[in-house]
Amino acid sequence: MTDTPIRLRLPSLDRVRRLPAWSALVAGTLLGGLSGGAYGLLTPAEYTATSYVVAVPTDQATPESARGFAQAYGRVATQLAVLGDAQVWAGVPVRTLRDSVRTATSPDAPMVSVTATSDEPGTAVDMANAVARALTRHAEDTKDSTRVRLVQFSRAVKPSAPASASPAVTALVGASAGGLLGGLALLARPRRGRDGEPTPSASVPGPASAADVPR
DSSP states (O other): OOSHHHHHHHHHHHHHHTSOTTHHHHHHHHHHHHHHHHHHHHSOOOEEEEEEEEEEEOTTSOHHHHHHHHHHHHHHTTSHHHHHHHHHHHOSOHHHHHHHEEEEEOSSSSEEEEEEEESSHHHHHHHHHHHHHHHHHHHHHTHHHHOEEEEEEEOOOOOSSOSSOOHHHHHHHHHHHHHHHHHHHHHHSOOBOTTSSBOOOOOOOOOOOGGGSOO
16 A cells, blocks of 8 residues: 555656656746746736926026926926825825836936826826826926926827737747746756666866875
8 A cells, every 4th residue: 555656656757757858948938938928918908108298497597407407306206295286186096106107307308207007098198197287386386496397298198009018928938938947957957878877977086195196
């Protein structure tokens, strides 16, 4: 009774050992492709929408100051003071805006881009436009001291396609990663002789002692 599992297990291990060397590469590629495709199918698609605002100097300001304030407004766009007003127009909580909205600025142009990401294209558009609107209102309240105004340059439009990778792309990436891991496993596999046994590694002789050196 005790040796039955051993007799059932040994042949299966024997068959695994007798598989061709390239089987690890094929298995890794197939498993990686299936895993990547499943990830792409199960992960919800994400849509992005971007709104742009531009800093405009007044008669008492310079273009250099407008670029400087654009950098400052880009940093404060995701702060609570701005997001608290934006949530009213976006229809989502402040936490969602904080996690889904990103801003970017350029050192060469006084422009701020507000990008929102969501699994619903309409929600992404509403969040981007809401944050841009709240930011321009805050800039309008302080224009007497900053001498710079924020003007809506381009409103966000509804994206026609998701920004996240498609299942075909994730399957291709998974297959590439699986093939790479299979290739590494193939390289790390011990070489076998003609009889199927592992080839012993060559032994390196140790250093000779003083007593073994012929005089």
